[in-house]
Amino acid sequence: MPSTTYGKGLRGLSLATILTIGLALVLVFFYAPLDANQGFVQKIFYIHVPLAIVSLCGFVFGALMAVGYLRTGERKWDMRSYVAIHMALIFGIGGLITGSIWAKASWGHWWVWNEPTLVSFLIVLLLFATYQPLRFSIEDPERQSRYASVFSIVAGAFVPLNFIAVRLSTQYVHPRVLTLTGGNLPASMGLTFVISLIGITLLYTTLWKYEMTAKNARSQVRRLRRTLLGEDSVSPMRRSAAPS
Amino acid sequence: MRTALILLRKDLRLELRTLETVPAMVLFAVVTFVIFHFGLNRDTIDGQLAAGVLTATLLFASMLAINRLFVAEREQGGFDAFLLAPVDRSAMLLAKAAALFLFMVALEVIAVPAFGLFLLGPSLGPPLPGLILVLVLADLGLAVIGTLVSAIAVHTRARDLIGPIIGLPLLIPALIATARAAGPLLRTVDPASAPPGKWVAILALYDLVFALLAYAVFDFLLED
Numbered sequence: 001m002p003s004t005t006y007g008k009g010l011r012g013l014s015l016a017t018i019l020t021i022g023l024a025l026v027l028v029f030f031y032a033p034l035d036a037n038q039g040f041v042q043k044i045f046y047i048h049v050p051l052a053i054v055s056l057c058g059f060v061f062g063a064l065m066a067v068g069y070l071r072t073g074e075r076k077w078d079m080r081s082y083v084a085i086h087m088a089l090i091f092g093i094g095g096l097i098t099g100s101i102w103a104k105a106s107w108g109h110w111w112v113w114n115e116p117t118l119v120s121f122l123i124v125l126l127l128f129a130t131y132q133p134l135r136f137s138i139e140d141p142e143r144q145s146r147y148a149s150v151f152s153i154v155a156g157a158f159v160p161l162n163f164i165a166v167r168l169s170t171q172y173v174h175p176r177v178l179t180l181t182g183g184n185l186p187a188s189m190g191l192t193f194v195i196s197l198i199g200i201t202l203l204y205t206t207l208w209k210y211e212m213t214a215k216n217a218r219s220q221v222r223r224l225r226r227t228l229l230g231e232d233s234v235s236p237m238r239r240s241a242a243p244s
Numbered sequence: 245m246r247t248a249l250i251l252l253r254k255d256l257r258l259e260l261r262t263l264e265t266v267p268a269m270v271l272f273a274v275v276t277f278v279i280f281h282f283g284l285n286r287d288t289i290d291g292q293l294a295a296g297v298l299t300a301t302l303l304f305a306s307m308l309a310i311n312r313l314f315v316a317e318r319e320q321g322g323f324d325a326f327l328l329a330p331v332d333r334s335a336m337l338l339a340k341a342a343a344l345f346l347f348m349v350a351l352e353v354i355a356v357p358a359f360g361l362f363l364l365g366p367s368l369g370p371p372l373p374g375l376i377l378v379l380v381l382a383d384l385g386l387a388v389i390g391t392l393v394s395a396i397a398v399h400t401r402a403r404d405l406i407g408p409i410i411g412l413p414l415l416i417p418a419l420i421a422t423a424r425a426a427g428p429l430l431r432t433v434d435p436a437s438a439p440p441g442k443w444v445a446i447l448a449l450y451d452l453v454f455a456l457l458a459y460a461v462f463d464f465l466l467e468d
Binding site: 070123124126127130133134137138139143146147149150151153154155157158161162164165166168 | 402
């Protein structure tokens with residue numbers, strides 16, 4: 001892997017992310033109308049929903065990368081899958097916290113059990129929270145990658161199934177703003193939401209790419225040090241959940 | 245298929261000779277009923293509460309079997325022997341899932357009457373056929389997911405911890421469907437004669453999807 005490919009397009013991507021998120025914030029605060037029922041607090045919707053959607057897509061993306069690893073056996077796929085899931089977890093926790101704040105503001109409780117989207121999201125998060133402990137407790141790196149890939153595929157397929165099961169088990173409270181029949185958002189809110197969603201997606205992509213670049217660069221540096229200065233110059237890797 | 249049968253026979257013979265897993269599961273389940281009696285401070289329960297207590301108890305008892313499922317293979321070198329043999333690797337999945345399924349059935353043969361005796365308010369007789377259907381479907385899902393999780397966990401350092409923390413979230417949808425399907429059967433007032441079709445269908449679908457998924461990925465867990 002030539003070192004010049006590292007971080008290619010990262011600057012453009014970062015700029016696009018900053019611009020889109022900036023635009024989204026401007027739209028959220030100055031363009032989108034205040035919600036008639038919930039007032040100002042409804043604006044958290046423009047952060048919460050994109051975070052949750054991007055996080056779930058991130059888990060599924062991680063599963064697809066894991067399929068790539070099992071098919072090819074190349075470690076870069078495992079790295080992609082790892083970074084995707086790890087980023088999706090962070091976004092997911094953000095989504096859960098913003099969702100909780102919104103629930104407190106609009107329903108009066110921090111946590112609402114008869115709320116299928118919230119509950120299924122929690123279950124998915126609980127499942128993916130075991131990804132890192134699983135990796136960490138397998139010492140052999142090759143086996144770690146293989147088992148983690150199997151786990152992410154199973155867990156990725158679990159995401160939609162779980163949503164179906166939990167949704168059927170409860171009554172709706174959650175606002176159905178995004179339905180297949182077109183939803184019930186006014187156009188200005190819809191536009192703001194789409195821009196926010198694009199912004200958060202770009203943020204996810206950028207952070208994913210940054211971490212990939214950092215990890216690739218670090219292993220490249222280690223490789224170079226080892227060739228130039230000999231084996232002793234590189235301290236052995238600490239045991240870690242991350243692929244190297 | 246023949247390989248799977250041979251492996252299954254080996255597992256069952258091992259269990260019959262050592263009597264390690266199933267008696268432990270039964271004891272665990274009965275103790276859990278006693279704990280629920282004191283925890284809920286109720287002499288009898290019915291309806292959704294009864295279904296939930298039964299399902300949760302069986303689910304937790306199954307964790308004991310899931311933890312032990314591959315331990316003999318790992319400790320006695322059974323994995324290496326199996327990999328050296330010129331046989332299809334899916335046979336291992338099939339045999340282990342069948343063994344886990346039979347362990348669960350053996351557990352339920354004792355634990356469900358015990359539940360009827362200790363905790364259940366309405367008589368166990370009328371809802372039994374529906375309950376058997378629901379539990380068989382639940383056991384199928386549990387057997388497949390349990391085998392998969394156990395195969396992942398057995399090669400980790402903290403396998404007794406990793407198994408349950410991965411297995412329980414994966415089994416939550418199955419638990420929801422089982423409890424919801426069994427709930428109407430166990431009502432004292434106006435019990436349903438058959439489990440709700442919606443939940444039986446979801447449970448069956450869940451079993452099917454995970455069976456296919458496990459079949460697709462299981463080979464990767466045995467490579468070395």
